[in-house]
Amino acid sequence: MEWRKLGVVWRPEGAQAWQQSHAGLPTPYDLGDGRIRVFLYCQDRDLIGRVGYVDVDAGNPLKVIAVSRTPVVDIGVPGAFDDHGVVPISVVKLPDKRVFLYYVGFELCRTIRYRLFTGLAISEDNGQSFRKYEEAPVLDRSTSELYFRCGGHALYEEGRFRLWYIGGRSWFNLGLKMVPLYDMKYLESKDGLRWGSTGKTIMSLNPEREHGFGRPYVIPRPDGGYEMYYSVRGLEHQGYRLGYATSDDGLSWRRRDGEIGIAPAAEGWDSEAQSFPAVMSVGCQQYMFYNGNNFGETGVGVAVRVQ
Numbered sequence: 001m002e003w004r005k006l007g008v009v010w011r012p013e014g015a016q017a018w019q020q021s022h023a024g025l026p027t028p029y030d031l032g033d034g035r036i037r038v039f040l041y042c043q044d045r046d047l048i049g050r051v052g053y054v055d056v057d058a059g060n061p062l063k064v065i066a067v068s069r070t071p072v073v074d075i076g077v078p079g080a081f082d083d084h085g086v087v088p089i090s091v092v093k094l095p096d097k098r099v100f101l102y103y104v105g106f107e108l109c110r111t112i113r114y115r116l117f118t119g120l121a122i123s124e125d126n127g128q129s130f131r132k133y134e135e136a137p138v139l140d141r142s143t144s145e146l147y148f149r150c151g152g153h154a155l156y157e158e159g160r161f162r163l164w165y166i167g168g169r170s171w172f173n174l175g176l177k178m179v180p181l182y183d184m185k186y187l188e189s190k191d192g193l194r195w196g197s198t199g200k201t202i203m204s205l206n207p208e209r210e211h212g213f214g215r216p217y218v219i220p221r222p223d224g225g226y227e228m229y230y231s232v233r234g235l236e237h238q239g240y241r242l243g244y245a246t247s248d249d250g251l252s253w254r255r256r257d258g259e260i261g262i263a264p265a266a267e268g269w270d271s272e273a274q275s276f277p278a279v280m281s282v283g284c285q286q287y288m289f290y291n292g293n294n295f296g297e298t299g300v301g302v303a304v305r306v307q
Helices: none
Strands: 003-010 021-030 035-043 049-057 060-067 086-093 099-108 114-123 148-157 160-174 177-189 200-203 210-213 217-220 226-234 240-247 253-255 275-282 285-291 300-305
Touching (some): 003 049, 003 060, 021 049, 021 275, 021 285, 021 300, 035 086, 099 148, 200 253, 240 275
Parallel strands (some): 049 086, 114 148
Antiparallel strands (some): 003 300, 021 035, 035 049, 148 160, 210 226, 217 226, 226 240, 240 253, 275 285, 285 300
């Protein structure tokens, strides 16, 4: 596998108060009219994230057609699980034409740095506008996943929702900073609204080299089975690196990180880190949208898979 980098798609220029910096967690959705809507989060001056989008040409994803002027998902009410920021993680179009947008809410804490749980926003106009399903998370804390139930990617297959996500309950000291520790998990749901309290661990960290995964992004393979793209937080370097795995059933995964076919550049926007890959096929092309340095501070970029 090999990816050819096309470049940076977009980064905010401060035109809107909520778009002062960052273009993070790119989450693409095919609008079906020659446009790809890339949902992402931007930060305001207080570093609080809100969900917006950038529309790009499906034939040339470096060509920006439109940018949202207002957030499509805003932060929650004071004290809610998402009162200090929201970021998109997965978009699912259902047979009844509704669009489910799963997002992660940030809640700041005193004894730990933060908690991350998953909310849901629903669109009935093909992703033009969204309403939150509830003010509470659909993926809330549980005993074994006390601090993190987030970063998930959902698919709707054969009348069920399948979710690959990040779950955990631990923090540890890495130098002068407390960092989270979590594994990759799996759950299923009949309606995408109600999920079990504990997911099945499908991928564990190498404790000698890693301390966390970034959002998994799972795509079915045309010949059967699944591919997963994700990012890994390492102990030996500050930024994320991209990972790749394959599975026959979506449950048992084989890590093949060395075959990802894309790496940080020697210099530039993705020289220090690469994270949050999202892969989609449009016609005969397959694109990977991803972030570079500092969680999207340098913008969202795109690469095309070399045939």
